[in-house]
Amino acid sequence: MSNVAEARLLSKWYGQVIGLNNFSIDVPKGITGIVGPNGAGKSTFFKLLTGNIKTNVGHLRVLGEEPWQNPALLAKIGFCPDYDFLPPDLNGREYLRFVAGLHGMDSVRTATRVNDVLGIVNMVKDADRIMGGYSKGMRQRIKIAGALLHEPQLLLLDEPLTGTDPLIRKEMIDLVKDLNKVHGHDVIVSSHVLHEIERMTHQVALIYKGRSVASGDISEIRRLMSDHPHNIVLEGRGLVPLAQTLLTKPYTSSIELRPDRMGMNVRVDRPEEFFDSLPELVAGTGCELERVESLDDDLESVFRYLVG
C-alpha cells in the first residue's frame, strides 16, 4: 500500500451546501499538507477520513479500508480536530487516561503510554493541571497527545496551528515533523496558511471550494503560482527611473505610478524573474525601496488563478 488515503470523485453535501465536490486525491506516506482557505472543505475531508460522516458519492479508502462504520480502522488513526472539545474540569493526565480507556488500553499500558506521549508533546510539567487553565498551545499539545496515545499509523491534524502565537507555532511545526521523522507516524495536516505547511512538508494538496485544485510537491505548486501574473507594490524614493527600466523588461505587463511618485503598482507575468532582477535594477537606477509586497501572495488569489 503506497498511499495512506485515496479519494476518487468524492462528493459530500449538507443539504444545499456542498462540502466536497468531485474531490480526488492520493495521500502518500509521510507528511501531507492540506491547504485551503476557510470553508474550502478541509474539515469535511477529515470527518470523512475518520468516518464521522459518510460520502454521498465517490470512493474513499483510508489505510486500504472504507472508513464509514468501521471502528476497527480507528485503532490505526489518531484524530486531532480543529475545535476545542477538552473537558475543562479534568487535568491533562486524567483526560489521557479517559482516551486510553476508549481505546481499550489496560492500566499498565495506559500508565506507560500516557507518560510517553506527555514527553513527546512536552507537557509533562503541566499534565496534572486542570485543562480549563491551559493556554491555547497547551490545549493543542494535549489534543495531539490524545491522538497519539494508541500509537496510530496515521495522524490527522486539523488546523493544529490555529490561534497559537509565533513561538508555539514553531514548536508545533517542529513537533509535527518529529512525529513523522522520529516516531514514524504518517501525518495529514491542514492549514489555511501555505508557508506554515511548507515548513512541515513538501507534499501538499490545495483545496478550494470543495475541489482539489493541485497536489504534489510544493515546488510544482510554486511553479504554477509563479506563472500566475502578480501585482506588486513598490514604495520608496526615486522610483521613476526604476519604472522606466521595468517597462523595458519582457516580464512587465503594466506599471501604474502614484501621483506622488512615492509608490507604484507593477503587474508582472513572471514574478520569479522580477524578484531575481530587482536588486540589480535598484542598484542600477539608484532608487531607495522602502516596501516591496506582492498583493497576490494570499491563498485566495492563488486558488482563483489555479481554478481559472
Place this chain on the structure above:
Amino acid sequence: MSFNLIGLRTVAAFSARKLLMNRRWMLVMLLGALVALVMGYAATEDGANMDLASDLMVILLLAFLLPVLSLIYGASMIRNEMDDRSIVQVITAPLDRRISYLGYYIGLVMVLCLLITVVTVIGGLAFLMFSPERTGGAQLIITFIALQYLGVMVYSALFLFIGTLIKQPIYLGLFYIFIWEGFVTSVPGSIGMLTIRHQLQVVGSELTEFGSIAWTTGDWAVSILALVVVTAVLVLAGAFVFRQEEVA
C-alpha cells in the same frame, strides 16, 4: 460487533461523571427539597398514615420526579455532546458506536438511580420524622426505590433514544410526560394501560399494600415483561440510530 469492555466501562463512567458534575444537580436538590417539604408537611396533617405516604410517593416521585429527571438528564446526554462536539473523542475511538451508546445508557441509569435513591430516602424520612404512624415506612421507601429503579431503566431508554433521534427532544419528552402519561393514564379502558407509569403501578400493587397503588389492577409479571421488552427495544433502536448518525 467487536466488544471493547474497557471502552464500554470508560464511556459509562465518564458520562456518569459528566452528568454528576453538571450544574443540574442544583435543580435536583431543589426538587428533592420540595419533595421532602411536601412529605414532611403532609405527615403533620390529621390522619397521616402509610396510605397517604404511598399516595404522595406515587404523585411526587413516580408520576413527576422520576420521568422529569430522566428527561432532563437523558434527552440532553448525547444530544449536548453532539452539539458542543465533545462527542468526537468517543466516535473517533475504535469502539463500535452501539457499544458507546450502551455505555451512555449505563452511565445515565447509574446516575438516575443514585439521584432517585437520595431523593426518595430524604422524602421518606421527612414523612416518617413527622408522622405519628411509622410501621411499614422503611419497607415503603425500599419498595418505591425498587419501583423507580425499574422506571429509570425504561424512562432512560426512552429519553436517551429521543435525544439521539431528534434535535429538540425536550418538547417531545414533556409532551409524553404531561400530556400522554398525565392524560391517558386517567382515561378509562385499556388505553390507560399504555403508559410506563401505569405498568409501574401494576408492579407496585404487588409490592405494597399501602395507598391507592395497591388497588391497581393488572398482571405484575406481564407488566415487568412489557417494561423490559420496551427498554430493550428502545436501547437497540437508539444504538442503531446512533450508529447511523453522521456527526458533522
